[in-house]
Amino acid sequence: MKTQVSKKATALKLTNLKSMPIRTFWITSIAFFICFFAWFGIVPFMPDVVKDLGLTPEQKWNSIILAVTGTVFARLLIGKLCDRFGPRLCYTYLLILGAIPVILLGFVQTPTQFLVCRLFIGFIGASFVITQFHTSIMFAPNIVGTANATSAGWGNLGGGANRLGMPLIAAAVVSFGVADEMAWRYSMVIAGIIAMLMGLVYFFFTTDTPEGNFSELKAAGKMPALKKDEESFLEVLKDYRVWILFVVYAACFGMELTVYGTMDDYLQNNFGLTRSTAGNLVLSFALMNIFARTLGGFFGDRFGKMKGLRGRVVFLTLILAAEGLMLSAFSMTTSLAFGLVFLIAFSLTVQMAEGATFSVVPFINKKAIGSISGIVGAGGNVGAFLAALFLKSKSAMAETHAISVNSALGEEAVKAAQSTAAATAVSGGYFVIGIFVVISALTTLAIRFSMADERAVEEEMKAELTLSRSTD
Known part of the structure; x- marks a missing residue:
């Protein structure tokens, strides 16, 4: 089979904004950041929302679960839409409609x-999903893992930056005379308007591929017809490797969302930290995305260069197993100093595992990168949903029992017993989750690539490097 030469970038030269792949890298990373910022933008204001709307604890928890649930279905759908209509239009509509x-x-x-x-x-x-799809088709095999991981990691920063950014927006709003209790409402409106404007930027300043937009390429006969796209989607559903990566992403990104979502309370209950200190620690771990996820993609590319596609899988296995071991070890620590060491190690390895996952995804099926990215990405949210339900059930049972046993000892004793019970339940939950992650790591060894796949990647890489040298 003859390798089709494209204009994919073979290096991540971040200052080369004349290059369409690099320009797209920056725009898609910023768009992803804004989406995560808006998605979790309400989190810093939840105490105000609970007071304003009179939310019950059950409604507050359900709002978190609903936000994750909606993402699962959207990720499954958007991947297929990317394969059909291209990332440019998909991101434009997602940003504008999602802002509503x-x-x-x-x-x-x-x-x-x-x-x-x-x-x-x-x-x-x-x-x-769109971010990973767009970088996957803009960068050559030698650098695609690093590009995917970096764009995703920098985008994920939006989920942590809202802890700082949204209160600043609220403070600015209040300075214009808006009442404090109304600031969260104005802040969400501003975040939505920013997302909507970013949709216009995406439409006018990116293209679907280095060669042009999907509509133009299909009109010129340079892309497969929609019928072939549908057939390739059926092949995706039958490919066991996709479902292994679905579980793998549940075991890394899903666990990161769940652990960090429960870590504030756990650090307070188990180690006696103040809410402010616990919140700042969790924020600092989220900000590790600026480099940790990139490291996962970088080493995935390195292992791929040394050992081919199999090397990418081996690295994913190792880093995912390390993640599980670090989480289980953290769950057993009673010392804050040792706990922070293992928590930092968990933060590093879980984010590297996410980057390593999407250093493998682009090579499963070149004809359906969007569909595969959507399925694997949805795995992360499914994992977060199931893990959250697991921890919630363990904690609720333990706290209910503690309250009933200590109800006659006074309010302070009940709160102390409830706090201890919650910490013990979550600790046990973290340990079980860590074991699940290790088992998931072992399943990745079943991922196989044919010799034809290995040769195709080598030929594509040679062609891309030759084209890159000739145009430099």
């Missing part, structure tokens, strides 16, 4: 309205 529930959140008056908006806001979490 973000803006509407600023106008909700009842808990039900709040929950509905949270469900639909979760759809912008599908931006991850």
Whole structure:
């Protein structure tokens, strides 16, 4: 089979904005950042929302679950749409339409309205799939893992940056005379408007591929017809490797979302930290995405260069197993100093595992990168959903028992017993999750590539490097 030469970037030269792949890398990373910023933008304001709307603890928890649930379905759908219509149009519509529930959140008056908006806001979490798809088709095999990991890692920063950014937006709003209790509403409206404007930037300043947009390439006969796309999607569903990576991403990104979502309370209950200190620690771990996820893609590319596609899988196995061991070790520590060491190690390895996963994804099926990215990306949210339910059930049972046993000892004793019970339950949950991650790591060894796949990647890499040298 003859290798088709494209204009993919063979190096991540971040200052070369004249290059369409590099320009796309920056725009898609910023778009992803904005989406995550808006997706989790309400989190810093939850105490205000609970007071304003009168949310019950159950409704507050359900809003978190709904936001994750909406993302699962959106990611499954958006991958297929990317294969059909291209990432440029998909991201444009996602940003503009996804901004609507973000803006509407600023106008909700009842808990039900709040929950509905949270469900639909979760759809912008599908931006991850488009980002990974777009960088996958813009960069050559030698650098695609690093590009994917870096764009995703920098985009994920939006999920941590909102802890700092949204209060700053609220403070700016208040300085214009808006009442404090209304600031969260104005902040969400502003976040939504920013997302909508970014949709226009995506439309006018990117192209689907280095050679042009899907519509132009299909009109010129340089892309397969939609019928072939549909056939390739059926092949994706039958490919066991896709479902292994689905589980793998549940075991890394899904566990990161769940662990960090419960870590504030766990650090307070288990180590006696203040809410402010615990929150700052969790924020600092989230900010590790700026380099940790890139490292996963970088080493995935390095192992791929040394050992081919099999090398990428081996590295994914090793780093995922390390993630599970670090989480289980953290769950057993009673010392804050040792706990932080293992928590830092977990943060590093879980984010590297995410980057390593998407250093493998682009090579499963070149004809359906979007569909595969969507399925694997959805795995992360499915993992987060199931792990959250698991921890919630363990914690709820333990806390209920502690309250009933200590109810006659006074309010302070009940709170102390409840806190201890919650910490013990979550600790046990973390240990079980860590074991699940290790088992998931072992399943990656079943991923196989044919000799034809290995040769095709080698030929593509040689062709891309030759073209790159000739155009430099």
